[in-house]
Amino acid sequence: MIEFLKRLFQKQGSSATAKERLRLVLMTDHLELAPEMIDSMKRDLVELISRYVEVDRERIDVTFERQDRTLAMLANIPILSVNRPNGNGAVTEAPNPAPAAAPAAESRPAGAPPVRKRKRRKKARSVRANLPSTA
Amino acid sequence: MSARKIVVTSGKGGVGKTTTTANLGATLAKRGKRVILIDADIGLRNLDLVLGLEKRIVFDLVEVAEGRCQLRQALIKDKRFDALSVLPAAQTREKDAITPEQFSAIVDQAADAADYVIIDSPAGIETGFRNAVAGAAEAIVVTTPEVSAIRDADRVVGKIAAVGKPIRLIVNRLRPEMVRTGDMLSVEDVCDVLSIELLGVVPDDEEVIDTTNRGEPVVLNESNRLRAIYEKIARRLEGELVPFTTFDNQSFFGRLIDALKAG
Numbered sequence: 205m206i207e208f209l210k211r212l213f214q215k216q217g218s219s220a221t222a223k224e225r226l227r228l229v230l231m232t233d234h235l236e237l238a239p240e241m242i243d244s245m246k247r248d249l250v251e252l253i254s255r256y257v258e259v260d261r262e263r264i265d266v267t268f269e270r271q272d273r274t275l276a277m278l279a280n281i282p283i284l285s286v287n288r289p290n291g292n293g294a295v296t297e298a299p300n301p302a303p304a305a306a307p308a309a310e311s312r313p314a315g316a317p318p319v320r321k322r323k324r325r326k327k328a329r330s331v332r333a334n335l336p337s338t339a
Numbered sequence: 340m341s342a343r344k345i346v347v348t349s350g351k352g353g354v355g356k357t358t359t360t361a362n363l364g365a366t367l368a369k370r371g372k373r374v375i376l377i378d379a380d381i382g383l384r385n386l387d388l389v390l391g392l393e394k395r396i397v398f399d400l401v402e403v404a405e406g407r408c409q410l411r412q413a414l415i416k417d418k419r420f421d422a423l424s425v426l427p428a429a430q431t432r433e434k435d436a437i438t439p440e441q442f443s444a445i446v447d448q449a450a451d452a453a454d455y456v457i458i459d460s461p462a463g464i465e466t467g468f469r470n471a472v473a474g475a476a477e478a479i480v481v482t483t484p485e486v487s488a489i490r491d492a493d494r495v496v497g498k499i500a501a502v503g504k505p506i507r508l509i510v511n512r513l514r515p516e517m518v519r520t521g522d523m524l525s526v527e528d529v530c531d532v533l534s535i536e537l538l539g540v541v542p543d544d545e546e547v548i549d550t551t552n553r554g555e556p557v558v559l560n561e562s563n564r565l566r567a568i569y570e571k572i573a574r575r576l577e578g579e580l581v582p583f584t585t586f587d588n589q590s591f592f593g594r595l596i597d598a599l600k601a602g
């Protein structure tokens with residue numbers, strides 16, 4: 205009887221797995237086939253985040269990673285400086301200075317070997333975004 | 340009036356491009372259309388064999404391209420129909436023996452004397468595929484409900500969409516009983532993943548192999564169910580709104596029946 209109920213209520217078989225795997229692999233394929241899209245997404249991201257904090261434009265790193273049932277976009281954006289919040293707690297919308305001229309307060313020293321992606325992410329000085337996995 | 344120029348393609352090999360081309364062509368011809376089928380698979384000629392016309396080949400596609408004969412001399416007329424003919428591919432030449440421009444010119448010439456020119460594309464996304472797509476104004480992408488075929492189909496859909504040609508999908512070799520038990524992707528799933536318009540669903544049928552052995556398109560067999568299925572596809576191609584046969588998805592009742600059957 206339990207077997208019977210299982211058969212009745214469980215979506216069995218491999219088709220659900222197939223669909224899930226396909227969805228993810230096609231998303232990855234599409235991203236790989238559209239490097240210009242990723243570049244322009246990077247530019248837009250930087251522009252948006254620069255409205256709030258000063259970021260190191262040279263060292264922005266965007267990757268995509270399969271995470272269980274979703275595809276995640278991991279954007280590692282080193283922050284150079286954060287303006288002191290003003291009276292009401294809002295962030296001032298200062299025009300962002302060119303990265304070269306900026307005080308490299310929180311970035312790693314110039315010429316330092318690149319830190320591995322995962323480590324850098326753990327430092328939590330990056331912005332991380334999840335793309336919805338449904339197209 | 341010029342013909343519809345349709346490429347049948349898939350990315351992956353062995354999913355049913357040639358079978359689709361032959362049966363769709365035969366069906367359209369039975370419906371009174373003038374049809375020219377072009378085998379664009381240079382080096383791996385097959386369409387002639389599937390249609391049982393292999394003994395009648397005199398000239399081929401490459402010889403037409405090189406100006407060594409006229410198109411009409413190379414066309415093999417299928418005597419079982421009023422107006423179906425086939426332009427065979429060259430069997431012993433390289434894929435790049437012909438340019439996209441040459442190929443398109445041949446398709447256009449064929450289009451002057453037909454209602455439908457259907458191009459049987461080779462597998463892959465290289466020269467042969469590019470030629471076949473260059474010559475067509477619209478595409479039929481064929482896939483089976485399997486992950487590798489669908490992934491490859493998605494790749495060719497991307498390539499064809501990039502040149503702005505309309506694309507429709509045929510899901511081939513569907514096994515409804517497997518879909519019902521959740522062991523095969525449903526048509527709905529495939530359409531969902533590929534997000535292109537569905538043109539038709541062709542079930543897996545042993546008789547396809549049998550009729551191919553004899554060189555007779557399966558639609559010539561009065562009693563085969565695929566005959567009605569290709570007929571519907573042909574009517575959709577001609578712009579008619581033909582409802583799809585529902586090949587049961589894994590519904591609650593489908594599962595109930597299976598559960599009862601399994602005891």
Ligand SMILES: Nc1ncnc2c1ncn2[C@@H]1O[C@H](COP(=O)(O)OP(=O)(O)O)[C@@H](O)[C@H]1O
Nearest residue numbers: 352353354355356357358512542543544547548
């Ligand atoms: N609907 C079908 N049912 C059963 N067998 C099929 C069906 N469609 C194609 N086949 C078989 O699949 C094989 C590959 O088909 P073919 O048309 O030659 O593929 P392609 O041209 O894409 O390489 C052949 O053996 C053919 O008989």
Ligand SMILES: [Mg+2]
Nearest residue numbers: 356357380385
């Ligand atoms: Mg073929």
